[in-house]
Amino acid sequence: MKKLLIIIFTVAFGSLKAQEVNWRALNTESKHLVGLSFNADFTTSYGVSYAYKTKIKQPVLVGAEMQLPFGKKTFDDWKLIINAQTELWHSDNLSLAVKPFLIGRRYESAAAKLYNIGAGGMATFGFTRANWGIATEIGVDHSFASRITNGNLKEYYPEIQDGWYSSTGGNFIFNLKANWEIKQNQLFVKIGKIVGNNFEDNPTLPFFADISINRLF
Amino acid sequence: MKNILIATILLFALFGCNDLKDPTTPGLLVPLTADENASIPGLEINGITLHVQTYGDPTDPIIIMVHGGPGGDFRSMLSAIAYADEGYFVVFYDQRGTGLSERVSKESFGDEPIELMISDLNELINHFHLNSDQPVILIGHSWGAMLATAYINKYPEKVNGLILAEPGGLTWIQTEEYLSRSNEIKFFSEALNDAIFPEQIFAGADDHIILDYKASFFATFENAPGNTIGNEGQYPFWRNGAVSFTALIDYADEKGFDFTTDLNRFEPKVLFTYSELNEAYGLSWAQEVGAVFNNVEYEEIANSGHELLYFGWNDFYNKSLEYLNQL
Numbered sequence: 001m002k003k004l005l006i007i008i009f010t011v012a013f014g015s016l017k018a019q020e021v022n023w024r025a026l027n028t029e030s031k032h033l034v035g036l037s038f039n040a041d042f043t044t045s046y047g048v049s050y051a052y053k054t055k056i057k058q059p060v061l062v063g064a065e066m067q068l069p070f071g072k073k074t075f076d077d078w079k080l081i082i083n084a085q086t087e088l089w090h091s092d093n094l095s096l097a098v099k100p101f102l103i104g105r106r107y108e109s110a111a112a113k114l115y116n117i118g119a120g121g122m123a124t125f126g127f128t129r130a131n132w133g134i135a136t137e138i139g140v141d142h143s144f145a146s147r148i149t150n151g152n153l154k155e156y157y158p159e160i161q162d163g164w165y166s167s168t169g170g171n172f173i174f175n176l177k178a179n180w181e182i183k184q185n186q187l188f189v190k191i192g193k194i195v196g197n198n199f200e201d202n203p204t205l206p207f208f209a210d211i212s213i214n215r216l217f
Numbered sequence: 218m219k220n221i222l223i224a225t226i227l228l229f230a231l232f233g234c235n236d237l238k239d240p241t242t243p244g245l246l247v248p249l250t251a252d253e254n255a256s257i258p259g260l261e262i263n264g265i266t267l268h269v270q271t272y273g274d275p276t277d278p279i280i281i282m283v284h285g286g287p288g289g290d291f292r293s294m295l296s297a298i299a300y301a302d303e304g305y306f307v308v309f310y311d312q313r314g315t316g317l318s319e320r321v322s323k324e325s326f327g328d329e330p331i332e333l334m335i336s337d338l339n340e341l342i343n344h345f346h347l348n349s350d351q352p353v354i355l356i357g358h359s360w361g362a363m364l365a366t367a368y369i370n371k372y373p374e375k376v377n378g379l380i381l382a383e384p385g386g387l388t389w390i391q392t393e394e395y396l397s398r399s400n401e402i403k404f405f406s407e408a409l410n411d412a413i414f415p416e417q418i419f420a421g422a423d424d425h426i427i428l429d430y431k432a433s434f435f436a437t438f439e440n441a442p443g444n445t446i447g448n449e450g451q452y453p454f455w456r457n458g459a460v461s462f463t464a465l466i467d468y469a470d471e472k473g474f475d476f477t478t479d480l481n482r483f484e485p486k487v488l489f490t491y492s493e494l495n496e497a498y499g500l501s502w503a504q505e506v507g508a509v510f511n512n513v514e515y516e517e518i519a520n521s522g523h524e525l526l527y528f529g530w531n532d533f534y535n536k537s538l539e540y541l542n543q544l
Contacts, residue, residue: 042417043410069414071407077414105418109411110451111434116418143418145237148246153433156292156453161245166237169422196421203420204413204435 020188020212021061022179023087023095024130026053030216033061037212041194042203043077045069049214051085060086076108090128095135097124103141115147118170124177131181137192142170170197175208186214241424247433247456252319259318260310262340263333265325268317269310269341273301278352278377279345280305283312283338285359288432288462290316293452293527294358299534303541305354308345312364313337315458320425326464331367331474334465338368342375352544354378356537358526360465363387367476373483378544380488380537382518382525383498386506387480389473398497399446399523400439408441425460432457439523447494447522477509486512488540492529494522514540 021033035049051063067079083101090096098121105116120142126135149162175192190210194203243249251259252266260269268290280300284291291309300307311318312334313326326333342353353376357365362384369376385399386392403409412435419431436457440448487510491503500515507513516536521529 040404043414044404069410070405071410073407076407077410107410107414107418109434109437111411111437114415114418141417143420146240146418152451156455157248159244159248161238164237165240165246168240168418168427169420171417171420194417198421198423200423201421203416 020177020179020186020190020214021051021085021097022128022130022133022181022186023059023090023097024093024128024133025181025186026059026216032217033063033214034217035065035212035214037065037067037210039067039208039210040205041208041210042205043069045079047079047212049212051083058086060084073108076106078106080104093127093129095124095126095128095133098122099124110152112151112153113149116143117145118143120170122173126177133177133179135177137173137175137177137190139173140170140197141173142197143167169201171195172197172199173208182213184215186216188212188214240430241422241426243426245426246430247426248317250317250319250456257317260341260344262310262344263313263337265313265321266319267310267313267337267341269308271306271308271345272298273304273306275306275345276347276351277304277306278354279342280307280354280356281338281342281365282307282309283355283357283361283365284309284316285361286312286315286458286462287360287465288315288458289360290455290458292316292454293524296530296534297356297526300541303538305541306345308341310341311455312458312461314461314464316455318458320429320458321460323460323464326461326468330464330468331364334364335368335371338364339372339375346375352377354380354541354544356380356382356526357384358382359385359523363392363476366480367474369483370476370479373479376483376485378485378488378541379483380490380540381507382490382533383492383495383503383523384506387476387509389469389475391506392469395497395502399495401445406441408438408444411441412436412438428459429456432459432462444522445496446498447492447496448524449522449528452524452527480509481511484511485544486514486540488516488537489513490516490518490525490533490536492518492521492523492525494520498523 031053033051037047039045045067047067049065051061062084065081069077081101081103083099085099087097100121103118107114120140122139124135124137146165150160171194173194175190177190179188251257251268259266282294290311314321355365362381385395415434440451489507491498503515518525518529519532
């Protein structure tokens with residue numbers, strides 16, 4: 001029953017890197033993309049995002065997204081993602097886009113406080129029109145280093161070492177994405193699965209989901 | 218904004234830092250185990266080193282303390298050293314792959330991990346049991362109460378007394394039902410963040426040290442403020458055995474278990490304790506779980522939640538001594 005509830009919840013409310021873009025809907029005048037997202041991946045959270053459209057040889061969106069888990073303490077845990085995304089190739093309505101990103105995370109509980117730095121990327125391939133689209137995505141999110149300051153774990157194990165630690169792993173991301181235009185806004189829904197990069201280590205929530213709404217202006 | 222600033226500063230500090238610690242180095246994030254540190258008392262059982270501590274006269278009646286989890290350790294049960302002053306030989310042990318016992322691979326648990334846990338307990342009893350006149354009493358908490366029951370289900374003739382402290386259930390069906398109440402997920406709670414947010418940072422690492430460290434975050438969930446099981450806070454532990462936990466839970470989820478098949482062969486009275494503050498337990502659940510015993514006495518432990526050998530020790534101790542004196 002608990003598993004069923006988790007699945008229903010994740011499908012219904014939905015996770016990851018929610019700053020989405022429909023490349024066919026980008027018009028030449030629009031420079032700014034703002035978004036709001038609700039996510040369930042490693043925990044349940046909400047996020048806001050902003051991206052600026054620039055053009056080198058082709059449109060590139062450079063942006064940032066902040067995700068904050070629900071809960072009583074607003075800023076004790078968060079993720080800050082800085083990304084750039086561009087469409088590498090398209091033919092008619094088929095499209096291949098990439099989004100490399102840097103990610104910073106903060107976590108705090110009675111057990112410990114963590115600052116984590118990582119990086120990754122997402123690749124999106126799908127069928128995209130101006131008012132709707134569907135795509136598959138694969139991605140990687142790798143942790144480079146973490147600053148660990150132990151809390152009550154230090155009470156239980158006084159010899160525990162605080163400090164900067166090297167990589168503690170990473171994740172692969174697989175998902176489907178669909179989008180629709182609703183009154184000049186783009187609604188994106190993503191459903192997928194995250195697995196540890198050993199393909200064995202699964203998060204407690206078995207699936208992730210993300211609902212985001214973006215607006216260009 | 219302040220947090221973002223700190224993170225930015227730390228990011229730049231990192232670029233200047235080439236002295237990152239390796240999280241898999243033994244002893245940095247979780248304690249060394251008995252096979253790694255000769256000062257930790259250990260005992261070779263079934264081919265591995267278990268962390269074992271004993272108190273009292275080895276010729277006295279034996280009390281074996283069986284800790285919870287799976288994956289927990291006996292640190293929160295150490296008040297039970299007091300039984301030694303009452304004329305008992307008290308044996309604590311960290312189960313296979315947990316606490317300060319040796320780390321073992323998931324594969325080493327084999328196809329029947331619960332049978333292996335029962336075998337470890339049997340070997341431990343055989344090691345300390347001097348003769349047939351020396352009584353053996355098991356005191357088990359939570360998963361440990363389930364394991365102690367599984368033991369007497371197989372070896373009823375080897376145990377003279379049994380004290381249970383809130384076994385989730387004695388079958389997998391019962392246990393799932395209890396867990397659905399006790400570990401109910403509150404999706405928008407701080408407790409959920411505290412427990413599972415670190416999963417994205419400690420991910421895909423095969424090293425047991427990282428898995429055990431990550432498990433210490435997950436362990437906070439059931440003791441968070443407002444928890445269902447009535448614990449007033451966190452309690453001390455040495456190491457959460459993530460691999461042991463996974464091996465046993467995966468087995469139970471796939472194959473289930475039933476520790477009640479031969480309990481009618483166990484004649485001594487059982488003391489079945491439950492805590493006053495655990496909203497997921499109570500007398501009715503205790504009676505449902507305990508109905509399989511021939512002779513059982515139920516006792517509520519006042520002012521305590523599920524971790525009743527820690528938060529409710531005084532009441533538990535008095536009631537357990539009354540029971541022990543009747544044997």
